[in-house]
Amino acid sequence: MLELNFVTVAFFVFSLITLGGGWGVVTNKNLFRGTIWLMVSLFGVAGLFLTLSAPFLAAVQILVYIGAIAILFTFAVMLTRSLTNLRERYYRTWVNVLGAGALFLLLVLGVIAPVWIANPDRALPVSDQVVRTVDFGVALASGEGFVLPFEVASLLLTAAMIGAIVIARDADEA
Amino acid sequence: MVPLWMYLVVAAALFSLGTFGVLARRNGVAVLLSVELMLNAVNINLVAFWRYSAPTEIGGFAFAAFVFVIAAAEAAVGLAIIISIYRSRHSVIPEEADTLKG
Amino acid sequence: MDCVGLCDVLAQAGWDRGLAQFLSLFVGVILVSGLPLVTVIFLIWVERKVAARIQDRLGPNRVGPFGLLQTFADLIKLLIKEDITPAAADRLLYNAAPILSFASVVLIWAVVPFTPYHIGTDLEIGALYFVAVASLGTLAVMTAGWASNNKYALLGAFRVVALLVSYEIPLVFALIVPVLLAGSMSMMDIVHAQAGMWFVFMAPLAMVLFFVSSQAETGRAPFDLIEAESELVAGFNIEYSGMKFGMFFAAEFLHVFTNGILLAVLFFGGWQGPLANEPLIAFVWLGIKGSLLYFVSLWMRNTLPRLRIDQVMRFNWFFLVPLSIVQLLVIAGLVMILKEIGLVPLNAQGHIDLASASFLSMLPMTLVLFFANVLIALPVVQWLRENGRKLRERDEQRTRRAIAANAAGAVGD
Numbered sequence: 094m095l096e097l098n099f100v101t102v103a104f105f106v107f108s109l110i111t112l113g114g115g116w117g118v119v120t121n122k123n124l125f126r127g128t129i130w131l132m133v134s135l136f137g138v139a140g141l142f143l144t145l146s147a148p149f150l151a152a153v154q155i156l157v158y159i160g161a162i163a164i165l166f167t168f169a170v171m172l173t174r175s176l177t178n179l180r181e182r183y184y185r186t187w188v189n190v191l192g193a194g195a196l197f198l199l200l201v202l203g204v205i206a207p208v209w210i211a212n213p214d215r216a217l218p219v220s221d222q223v224v225r226t227v228d229f230g231v232a233l234a235s236g237e238g239f240v241l242p243f244e245v246a247s248l249l250l251t252a253a254m255i256g257a258i259v260i261a262r263d264a265d266e267a
Numbered sequence: 268m269v270p271l272w273m274y275l276v277v278a279a280a281l282f283s284l285g286t287f288g289v290l291a292r293r294n295g296v297a298v299l300l301s302v303e304l305m306l307n308a309v310n311i312n313l314v315a316f317w318r319y320s321a322p323t324e325i326g327g328f329a330f331a332a333f334v335f336v337i338a339a340a341e342a343a344v345g346l347a348i349i350i351s352i353y354r355s356r357h358s359v360i361p362e363e364a365d366t367l368k369g
Numbered sequence: 370m371d372c373v374g375l376c377d378v379l380a381q382a383g384w385d386r387g388l389a390q391f392l393s394l395f396v397g398v399i400l401v402s403g404l405p406l407v408t409v410i411f412l413i414w415v416e417r418k419v420a421a422r423i424q425d426r427l428g429p430n431r432v433g434p435f436g437l438l439q440t441f442a443d444l445i446k447l448l449i450k451e452d453i454t455p456a457a458a459d460r461l462l463y464n465a466a467p468i469l470s471f472a473s474v475v476l477i478w479a480v481v482p483f484t485p486y487h488i489g490t491d492l493e494i495g496a497l498y499f500v501a502v503a504s505l506g507t508l509a510v511m512t513a514g515w516a517s518n519n520k521y522a523l524l525g526a527f528r529v530v531a532l533l534v535s536y537e538i539p540l541v542f543a544l545i546v547p548v549l550l551a552g553s554m555s556m557m558d559i560v561h562a563q564a565g566m567w568f569v570f571m572a573p574l575a576m577v578l579f580f581v582s583s584q585a586e587t588g589r590a591p592f593d594l595i596e597a598e599s600e601l602v603a604g605f606n607i608e609y610s611g612m613k614f615g616m617f618f619a620a621e622f623l624h625v626f627t628n629g630i631l632l633a634v635l636f637f638g639g640w641q642g643p644l645a646n647e648p649l650i651a652f653v654w655l656g657i658k659g660s661l662l663y664f665v666s667l668w669m670r671n672t673l674p675r676l677r678i679d680q681v682m683r684f685n686w687f688f689l690v691p692l693s694i695v696q697l698l699v700i701a702g703l704v705m706i707l708k709e710i711g712l713v714p715l716n717a718q719g720h721i722d723l724a725s726a727s728f729l730s731m732l733p734m735t736l737v738l739f740f741a742n743v744l745i746a747l748p749v750v751q752w753l754r755e756n757g758r759k760l761r762e763r764d765e766q767r768t769r770r771a772i773a774a775n776a777a778g779a780v781g782d
Contacts, residue, residue: 098387104269108277111311115281115304119288124296125515129462131300132508134281138307141274145318150331152497157335160504160537162303162342164530167511169296169346171523173353183291193287200279209272215319216270223322226493226554229332232325239329246336253340257347 104144111137128166132159149226274315282308295349295359299342306338401489405478409623413440416622416667423671450611458608459516466513467609467616473505474624480556481630483655484640484648488557495556496548499631500541503586506620507533510605513617517608525604528594528678533586535685540582542693546575546700547635552721560639562723566731569636571738574696574746576636578689583628584666585681587621591673592681629663630655637662692749699741707734 114134121127135158142151183189209215232238281304288301310331317327352364375396379389414429414437421428429436454463479489480498492498507530514526548554550571551562562568569576585592606617633639637658640651676684707713708721712733716722723731 099391101269104273108273111277112280112284115284118300118304119284119292123459124294124300126459126462127297127300129512131303134304135307138311141277141311142314144269145274145314146322147314147318147328147331148492149494149497150314150328150335152494152501153332153335155501156497156504157339158303159508160501161534162339163508164511164534165342165346166296166300167515168530169350171515172350173296173359184293186291189287189291192290193283196286197279197283200282201276205272205275205279209270209275213270216272218268218319218322220322223318224325224328229325229328232329238325242329242333246333249340250336253343257343260344261347261350 100144103140107137107140107144109137110134111141113137124170125167128163128170131166132163135159146223149229271315271319274311278308278311278315281305281311293360293362295352295361296346298361299345299349302345303338303342306334306341310334397489401478402475405475405623405627408626409619410440410444411437412622412626413443413619416625419664419667420671423668444615447612447615452611452613453608455518455608457518459518462512462516463608464613466509466516467613467620469512470506470509471616471620471623473502473509474620474627476502476505477627477631481627481634482557482560482639484651485645486648487652491555491557494554496544496554496559499556500537500544504537506586506624513609514605517605519608522605522607525607529588529605531678532588532592532594532681535682536582536585536592536689539578539685539689539693540586542690542697543575543579543582544635545697546572549697549701549704550721551723556634556639558724560634560641563638563641564724565726565728566723566735567636567638567641570735572636572696572700572742573739574692574742575700576632578693578696579635580628580632580662580666582685582689583632584669585685587624587628589621589625589666590670591676593670593675594678594681625666626659626663629661629666630659632662633658688753692745696742696745699745700738703738703741707737712737 111134114130114132114137117130118127118134121130135154139151139154139158142148142154233243234240285301285304285308288304289298292298292301313327313331313334317324317331321327349359353359356364358364376389376393379392380386384392417439418428418436429439432438432442454460477499480492480495482488482491510526510529510533514522514524514529517523547559547568550568551559553559553562559568606614609617633655639658640655642651642654645651645654704713704721708715714722714726714730714734716725
């Protein structure tokens with residue numbers, strides 16, 4: 094039986110926010126509102142990270158998504174504004190509803206239920222100790238840690254930035 | 268704490284919502300919004316597995332952190348492409364960008 | 370979770386422990402978020418009074434002693450005004466934007482250390498949390514501009530977002546310096562690390578960068594092209610009236626003061642000062658430092674003219690961003706070198722540890738870092754002067770040519 098404490102309540106609240114926001118994203122006709130719903134959903138995900146004792150990831154989630162990607166999406170929605178109100182909302186709706194529903198059932202009944210619900214010993218964390226943010230920072234910069242992925246990631250970001258500027262630029266501006 | 272499978276169910280639900288959005292939406296921006304949902308569902312899974320099975324190892328944590336980088340790069344380039352297509356074809360529907368088709 | 374303070378008292382009195390914990394946290398949240406709400410009422414009075422004195426006016430002086438109750442009168446006026454929602458507006462988002470805008474400022478107060486023992490919550494990632502919640506304000510502006518369904522509001526919002534997103538970069542680079550020196554992102558640790566020496570002496574450039582970019586983040590002069598009444602008819606909040614406008618207004622005023630407090634915490638030792646072990650005295654120290662910095666910000670606002678949008682962007686991308694990157698690299702490199710030489714106070718694990726270092730043991734390190742900052746600053750100031758002169762000469766030449774052309778045109782008629 095579930096113990097009722099802060100973490101449990103927070104989990105259910107944030108799950109509700111996450112899934113409610115996700116529902117808003119896929120059902121909303123208005124794309125600007127869809128973007129805001131995405132932010133609500135990702136805010137819920139940040140909350141879930143908090144309940145998983147990863148405050149660093151939660152803060153980065155809010156910073157990257159709400160601070161940067163949300164703004165990108167709103168700009169994209171406005172630059173393509175004539176289509177903000179979608180005329181036809183969906184395409185092959187029922188097939189896709191059935192497909193997504195089947196995927197969900199497959200994941201829950203086929204993977205999660207037999208492996209994790211059936212084994213109660215896998216339900217709880219193996220330890221209450223978690224990685225500290227400082228250790229993560231040290232690992233990112235140390236040779237035995239993640240210095241190579243870190244450098245590759247920054248290279249990727251630089252490439253993406255340059256690429257985005259080049260692609261989105263007007264041809265006659267160049 | 269909440270048992271692990273509850274996180275997995277939430278992530279599965281979010282992933283399915285995202286899948287539906289990607290398949291059913293026609294607007295390119297809406298498709299990208301749904302892709303973000305799917306990426307985040309995966310990230311919930313990654314962080315949950317890290318917390319429940321190896322919370323003292325940095326690997327799982329770092330994996331989730333790098334997904335943010337990919338998500339940011341994907342959003343930037345994806346939206347740039349959509350804006351570029353909109354400029355040349357006045358449409359944000361991915362199927363209509365078919366000039367390369369033989 | 371531990372149970373101390375009010376929670377302990379309630380638990381002793383026979384309350385359920387979980388309920389006591391919840392109640393004490395709830396009271397804490399009310400206190401931490403209530404403090405800025407009360408402060409803002411007086412901030413509005415202070416700001417109007419200071420602005421008036423700088424412009425050689427008297428300022429509000431009719432309602433109450435020294436006009437102290439003017440804000441309450443304004444508040445009542447705002448509350449009884451007609452609350453207009455444009456017919457074509459997106460109702461939900463239109464109403465949510467002012468709340469989000471105000472929340473983004475109040476949330477920052479959760480990590481401000483008031484005294485050595487009082488802080489909303491001492492997050493391990495306090496500095497990152499500050500950047501994260503401050504970025505909510507950008508979304509609020511965008512939402513307000515779009516939901517109003519007004520061309521001017523949207524144009525204003527575009528400007529604000531361009532400004533906020535750009536100035537976030539030097540802000541974060543400047544913020545990394547105290548984090549790097551303290552070896553921690555927790556606000557409490559950053560204040561503790563300044564026991565021997567304030568960070569402003571080690572990184573004056575970072576302080577200036579933080580000050581300038583946070584001034585831009587609040588949208589105050591010389592960066593107030595957000596408002597630009599003469600060009601944009603008040604920008605993104607044009608459609609808002611009554612208390613909804615009041616919330617944007619209050620959020621802006623509070624943001625300026627919050628920046629003063631943050632600057633004090635990050636660079637001027639926060640609550641550090643003589644007798645800071647006494648919570649009340651520590652709190653007063655923070656208040657004094659924060660208020661002085663707040664005053665400097667008001668002073669700047671009331672003396673400098675507004676910049677054009679292209680000037681603002683050029684100033685950021687061609688000046689602030691490179692400078693912030695250079696100063697961060699120099700400080701990081703110097704700290705590494707000083708660590709090798711043995712001039713940096715270290716703890717048993719070999720990590721940087723300034724919290725227990727005395728004034729004298731920090732002096733060599735401070736001197737080196739200070740002179741490095743001066744060395745960067747000298748050519749930068751020189752470059753700024755030359756660039757400013759060049760731009761001014763170009764503008765004057767253009768004006769002269771225009772006058773000459775006008776005169777020629779008049780003769781031709």
